[in-house]
Amino acid sequence: MVRTSEGYDPLLRRPLSIHRVAPLSSPSQLALLFAVVGRGTKWLAQRKRGDIIDLLGALGNGFEIRSRDLLLVAGGIGIAPLVALAERGLAEGSQVTLLLGAPTRTQLYPSHLLPAEVKSFFSTEDGSAGRKGLVTDLLADFAAEAGQIFACGPISMYNVMASQGLQILRGNSVQVSMEVRMGCGFGACYGCALETKRGLRLVCKDGPIFELGEILWEGEKGGDEYGGYKENRPSDEGKLRSHRHHPSSEAGGC
Amino acid sequence: MNLSVELAPHNERGLLLANPVMTAAGTVGYGTEYAKIVDIERLGAIVSKGTTLSPRPGNPQPRLAETASGLLNSVGLQNIGIDALIREKAPIWATWRVPVVVNIAGESIEEYAELARRLEGVAGVSGIEVNISCPNVAWGGMDFGKSPEMAAEVTAAVKSQTSLPVIVKLTPNVTDIAQIALAVCQAGADALSLINTVVGMAIDITKRKPFLGGITGGLSGPAIKPIALYMVYQVSQAVKIPIIGCGGVSSAEDALEFIMAGATAVQIGTANLVNPNAAFEVLEGMERFMEREAVEDIAQLVGVANTP
Numbered sequence: 406m407v408r409t410s411e412g413y414d415p416l417l418r419r420p421l422s423i424h425r426v427a428p429l430s431s432p433s434q435l436a437l438l439f440a441v442v443g444r445g446t447k448w449l450a451q452r453k454r455g456d457i458i459d460l461l462g463a464l465g466n467g468f469e470i471r472s473r474d475l476l477l478v479a480g481g482i483g484i485a486p487l488v489a490l491a492e493r494g495l496a497e498g499s500q501v502t503l504l505l506g507a508p509t510r511t512q513l514y515p516s517h518l519l520p521a522e523v524k525s526f527f528s529t530e531d532g533s534a535g536r537k538g539l540v541t542d543l544l545a546d547f548a549a550e551a552g553q554i555f556a557c558g559p560i561s562m563y564n565v566m567a568s569q570g571l572q573i574l575r576g577n578s579v580q581v582s583m584e585v586r587m588g589c590g591f592g593a594c595y596g597c598a599l600e601t602k603r604g605l606r607l608v609c610k611d612g613p614i615f616e617l618g619e620i621l622w623e624g625e626k627g628g629d630e631y632g633g634y635k636e637n638r639p640s641d642e643g644k645l646r647s648h649r650h651h652p653s654s655e656a657g658g659c
Numbered sequence: 660m661n662l663s664v665e666l667a668p669h670n671e672r673g674l675l676l677a678n679p680v681m682t683a684a685g686t687v688g689y690g691t692e693y694a695k696i697v698d699i700e701r702l703g704a705i706v707s708k709g710t711t712l713s714p715r716p717g718n719p720q721p722r723l724a725e726t727a728s729g730l731l732n733s734v735g736l737q738n739i740g741i742d743a744l745i746r747e748k749a750p751i752w753a754t755w756r757v758p759v760v761v762n763i764a765g766e767s768i769e770e771y772a773e774l775a776r777r778l779e780g781v782a783g784v785s786g787i788e789v790n791i792s793c794p795n796v797a798w799g800g801m802d803f804g805k806s807p808e809m810a811a812e813v814t815a816a817v818k819s820q821t822s823l824p825v826i827v828k829l830t831p832n833v834t835d836i837a838q839i840a841l842a843v844c845q846a847g848a849d850a851l852s853l854i855n856t857v858v859g860m861a862i863d864i865t866k867r868k869p870f871l872g873g874i875t876g877g878l879s880g881p882a883i884k885p886i887a888l889y890m891v892y893q894v895s896q897a898v899k900i901p902i903i904g905c906g907g908v909s910s911a912e913d914a915l916e917f918i919m920a921g922a923t924a925v926q927i928g929t930a931n932l933v934n935p936n937a938a939f940e941v942l943e944g945m946e947r948f949m950e951r952e953a954v955e956d957i958a959q960l961v962g963v964a965n966t967p
Contacts, residue, residue, distance in 0.1 A: 408933070413881045413909055414728040416933060461935065586723045588730065589932035592692040594685065595708070595737045596723040598716075605716055605737065610692065 406590035407437070408459035409445030419445045420587045420609070422486035422557070423463060429496050438485040464590050466614050468580050470494055472552025477503045478566075480540050480558020484514040486582055487557055491523050502526070502547055506540025506558075509533050541565040548577065556617070557582040567622045579617035583608050660949050661956040662942075664703070664923050666901045667786070667824030667849035674758065674786045674824040674849070676703035676924060679957060680914065680942045683905050683928030684709050684762035684788060684828070685734065689748045690755075696935050700757050701942065703924060707748070709762045709790050712770050714740035718795060719872035724861040729882030729907075730929050731859055733873030735795045736764055741777050752783030760786040760826065764793055764800060768816045771803075775820040787823050789813060789848075792830030792855030794877045801855075804830040807842035814846035826903065829853040829894075831883075836890050837897035844898040852903035852926060853894060854887045880929040881907045888920050895921020895962055909937060911944020918957065919964040 406418035421439050426432035441450045452458060468490050475494045477487045484505060491501045503525040507513045510533035519525055527535025528543055536543060541562060548554065554577055556566065563581050585608045588594035592610030599608050600621040606612065662678040681704040687693040690705040699705060717737025724731040739747070744761065752759040761784050765771035771789060778784050791804035791813055803809045814827055827843045829836055831854035840851055856877025861870040869875075887906025895902055904917030905926035914925045930937035945957070954960060 412728075413930075413933065415725060416728060416730055416880055416929070417723075417725050418933060586721050588723050588732070589686075589935075591696060591935070593688040594723075594732070594932050595688070595717060595734045596732060598720070598722065598734075598737060 406461040406464060406587070407449065409448045415443075415445045415448070417445075417588060418461060418590060419449070420584075420590060420613075422582065422613070423489055424485045425489050425492065429492060438482070438488075440482040461590060465609055465612055468555050468582075468614055470497060470499065470553070471578070473499045474550060474552035475499050475501045476547050476551035476554045477501065478540060478544065478554060478556040478558070478562075479503065479505045479514070480556075480562040481507050481512060483557035483559070483562070483582070485557065487555065488514075488519065490555055492520055495520055495522050500524075502551070504528070504540050504543045504547065506530075506535075506543070539565070551577060553577065554579040556580070560584070563617060563620070564622060567617055567620070580614050581617050581620075582613045583615055583620070584613070660946065660954075661958075662946070662949075664901070664957060666704075666826065666903070666924060668901070670822075670824045670849045672822060672824060674704075674760075676758065678703045678942055678945075679918065679922075679924035680938050680945070681760075681903065681924055681926045682706055682931060682938060683926035684790065685732075686928040686931045689744070689751075690759060691748065691751055693931070693935065694755075697939065700755060702757050702938055704758045704760055704785070705752075705755075706760045706762055706788055706926065707744070708738050709736045709764045709793060710738050710741050710744050710774070711736060711764050711766075712741055712774060714738065714743065721870060721872055722876075724870050724876065726859070726861065726878065726880075727882060729878050729880040730932070731861055731871060731876035731878050732856070733795045733871045733876040735873055736793055736800075741774055745777065745781050749781050749783035755783075758785035759783060760788050762788040762790050762828070763817075764790040764796070765803075765813075768803075768809075768812055771813050772816040772820045775817040775823075775825075778823065779821050784823065786826060786849075787817060787821060788826040788828050788852060789817050790828050790855070792828050792832075794830070794832065794856055794858045794875065795873055801830050801832060801858075804828075804839065804855075805833050807839050810839050811842040811846035814843045814848050818847040824849040826850040826852050828855055828905075829890075830855045831886055831890055831906075832858050837893045840894040841897050844900050848900060850901040850903060850923075851894065851898065852905055854883070854890050854906045857883050857886060879907070881909055881913075883907050884909075884913060884916075888916055891917055891922050892920040892965065895965055908941065909934075911941050911948060914941045914945055915948060915960065916964075918960050919962070921962040921965050923958075923961055 424438035425436040506528040585597040588596035597608040667674040684706040718735030763774040793800040859878040863870040884907030901923035904922030909930040
């Protein structure tokens with residue numbers, strides 16, 4: 406969680422994922438990657454070399470590598486935590502394939518910054534680079550050979566993966582990094598609750614990494630005692646659902 | 660230098676704090692997560708998350724919206740329920756030196772009374788904060804805090820079931836908070852805490868709909884400090900029982916303003932979320948102020964801005 410003001414405006418810290426660490430063996434440096442999408446990230450982007458950044462972390466869980474064939478799926482700035490994961494996977498001797506999508510070519514993470522051993526494939530919504538379309542369109546070609554899938558991107562990307570992708574994914578483990586508005590980052594304010602098959606979880610403390618199949622998506626939600634929302638629920642608002650411009654997507658990564 | 664304060668001077672058990680800096684309900688959960696990153700034993704008291712008879716899932720997402728120097732929340736009292744709190748959290752609190760006050764919220768007067776009854780004799784619980792001011796629930800909550808008669812009835816019902824000190828947390832979303840305070844005080848409250856959040860909302864202009872899952876939310880943070888301060892000032896002239904000032908306290912200067920307006924103690928809320936050390940920075944700053952100004956007892960500052 407990163408402070409993005411010297412005072413209290415903007416008030417809240419921004420949840421940013423760790424983009425890279427160095428050296429891998431005993432990290433003493435870390436890099437953050439974020440998109441400038443609001444006042445907080447604008448302030449952060451204006452910091453200069455030598456400035457001190459107020460960080461609280463690392464918080465929450467991380468991706469767990471349990472196989473030798475890793476398929477990474479990044480939607481836009483969702484590439485942020487996947488580069489560190491790719492580096493870790495390679496260091497542990499895994500094969501790493503990266504599918505990277507963005508609205509347009511200039512918003513794609515520069516491939517020369519990726520580790521050379523990563524096999525990467527691109528998509529853009531306007532067709533300016535790689536295949537034209539969404540990154541999830543690439544998934545079918547690669548999911549079969551993957552031992553494990555890791556994804557970071559907007560909720561809409563996970564919705565596609567959850568709704569159409571489960572046959573393609575063939576019951577494979579799919580770890581996704583969830584993004585929900587966070588207040589504190591350490592489980593105190595209950596602002597970032599997420600409905601899962603095992604009840605409500607806090608994205609900051611119990612996540613941000615969840616198994617795709619554990620999350621209750623649109624249409625799956627119930628109203629049981631502690632697993633679903635009962636009151637003050639407007640008929641068509643507030644559910645995790647497909648919206649390409651997720652309002653909380655100020656975080657770089659998830 | 661004496662920073663200790665007594666929040667329940669008329670209660671047999673009393674509620675003596677080592678210093679006047681508390682955490683506000685809903686901003687440090689049950690204190691157990693917060694205890695992993697800071698030394699909570701240095702605080703005056705911890706107030707636990709608002710707790711109901713049955714577990715509550717709270718409101719749908721989004722639950723938070725940032726505003727200018729403020730935070731709108733519609734968490735909606737997500738909590739584990741009183742029985743789990745007694746079973747799982749109280750034993751941990753019993754090992755702490757810092758007193759823990761349990762914030763309770765009911766759907767009816769009977770429920771408030773039942774919550775108080777269940778907390779009686781539970782080791783690790785040093786007081787009760789009666790939440791008649793949560794704006795984020797469809798039932799009860801703030802409704803009890805909006806009428807002097809209802810607020811008094813809830814207070815009396817809780818008092819009848821407990822020997823613990825009872826703090827009543829008031830809502831600012833009323834016409835005359837002093838009138839509510841007086842009614843609650845006459846019904847036997849040991850102390851008052853004020854203010855809870857100010858009702859507000861945000862609109863998502865892309866979707867053309869309210870931004871928060873709960874439609875409306877409660878505004879907290881530095882944005883509401885002047886409102887809270889004025890209400891503490893008003894209430895301190897209406898009642899004699901201790902007042903806990905709450906609303907945007909982020910620095911020692913803020914805390915001292917509340918104390919000079921008539922508060923005996925302060926609660927730090929939203930600032931905890933941004934800076935887990937906020938309460939400690941407030942405390943240290945108050946100590947420095949007292950040293951600099953040669954104030955020997957914090958009691959000397961309570962309400963000084965109120966007396967002509």
